[in-house]
Amino acid sequence: MATKKFMFVNRKAPYGTVYAIESLEVVLISAAFDQDVSLAFIDDGVYQITKGQDTTGIGQKNFSKAYKALGDYDINKLYVEKESLEERGLTLDDLMELTWEDEDDDYAEKPSIHLVDRAAMSGIMADQEVVISF
Amino acid sequence: MAMLHIVNKSPFERNAFESCLNHASAGDSILMIEDAAVGAITKTAFAAKVEAALQDKSVYVLSGDLAARGLSEDRIISGVETVDYAGFVDLTVSNETTQSWL
Numbered sequence: 001m002a003t004k005k006f007m008f009v010n011r012k013a014p015y016g017t018v019y020a021i022e023s024l025e026v027v028l029i030s031a032a033f034d035q036d037v038s039l040a041f042i043d044d045g046v047y048q049i050t051k052g053q054d055t056t057g058i059g060q061k062n063f064s065k066a067y068k069a070l071g072d073y074d075i076n077k078l079y080v081e082k083e084s085l086e087e088r089g090l091t092l093d094d095l096m097e098l099t100w101e102d103e104d105d106d107y108a109e110k111p112s113i114h115l116v117d118r119a120a121m122s123g124i125m126a127d128q129e130v131v132i133s134f
Numbered sequence: 135m136a137m138l139h140i141v142n143k144s145p146f147e148r149n150a151f152e153s154c155l156n157h158a159s160a161g162d163s164i165l166m167i168e169d170a171a172v173g174a175i176t177k178t179a180f181a182a183k184v185e186a187a188l189q190d191k192s193v194y195v196l197s198g199d200l201a202a203r204g205l206s207e208d209r210i211i212s213g214v215e216t217v218d219y220a221g222f223v224d225l226t227v228s229n230e231t232t233q234s235w236l
Contacts, residue, residue, distance in 0.1 A: 013144055015202050016169030044144050047172060050204025057198020057218070064204070087146065089177030094204070 005036045007125060009133040010045030014064070015055065020048045021063050023134035028066070031073035038077035038128075039070075040121060042084050045134075049078070049113070051096045064096065071100030076112040083118045136161050138229035142168040142236070145180040154235040155183055160190035163225055165217070171199035175209040188213040196222060 008027050014020035030037050041049060048064070055062040070076070078098060085091060098112040116124065125131060139158050145151035151170055158164060164187060166174050173180050174195035187193055188211070197216040200207065207216055217225065226232055 012147070013169045013172060013203060015199070016142065016144070044147050044169070044172070047203050052206065053204040054201040055198075056201075057196075058202050060202065062202075087179040088172065089175055089181070089209070 001033070003034065003036050004129040005038070005127065006030060006130045006132070007038050007040055007128040009040045009042065009125075009131060010048055011043040012134065013044040013047040014053070015058060015060055019134040020045075024048075024063060024066055026132065026134075027070070027075065028073065031070075031075055037075050038079060038124070039075065040079045040081070040125065042081040042121060044084075044088075046080060046084050046088060046090060046095075049080070049095050049098065050090070051094065067096060067098055071098065071112055074100070076100035076110070077114065078112045079114050079116050079121060079124055081118055081121050082115055085115075135230045136163065136228075138162070138225050138232045139164045140232065140234045141166055141170040141173075142234070144169040145173040145183075146178075150235040151180070152183065154233075155187050158187070158191055163192040163194065163229055165222065165225055166193075166195040166199075167222070168196075168199055171195050172203060172205065174200060174211060174214050175205055176211050177209075181211055184211050184214065194221070194225065 012019040053064040099109045100112050101107045139154050141151045141154050143150040193214045194217045
């Protein structure tokens with residue numbers, strides 16, 4: 001099967017609607033098909049990967065830890081839009097540290113999150129063959 | 135007749151929160167729940183509107199929804215109060231009427 005460039009675009013905060021967890025499940029499934037997968041976090045999607053999520057007060061499963069597994073599935077291109085963070089009073093420090101191990105570089109731990117501005121995000125999107133938006 | 139306005143949509147995604155603020159009267163209470171909780175923190179593009187509402191209205195946020203989204207209570211806009219589910223119930227009792235901004 002030919003490899004295609006897939007991008008999953010995440011635009012919703014977690015827990016209030018099912019979009020975030022549904023996207024994560026599709027992303028994990030896509031990993032099984034050996035595609036070139038990247039994730040975009042724009043608008044309220046940036047809340048999906050904030051650190052310190054605690055769902056005990058709302059009785060829902062905290063699925064934020066699952067994002068840490070993405071690196072093990074070779075999903076290591078997580079693009080976060082700078083303007084979306086800024087509009088929400090957030091910085092990169094508010095996000096989880098998501099990393100992957102580069103087996104071609106002595107298993108060095110490398111960051112999966114790439115902070116990009118809106119223009120760069122637009123360019124990355126334009127470069128995709130398949131874009132699935134949540 | 136004080137009214138409790140309940141908002142559950144992110145102010146960055148829908149205009150329900152803004153419309154609520156535009157229609158609520160002095161003395162009313164506004165409660166942010168679910169995705170609306172993200173509107174409770176400082177330094178956002180929406181914070182000024184919440185601060186303006188605090189001039190003559192009470193503003194609350196459901197603490198569990200804030201924590202679920204990784205937002206700690208020390209970033210809440212000054213004057214916004216946190217409530218738990220029991221506090222939510224109290225607000226529905228202390229106001230004569232309730233409006234949910236869906």
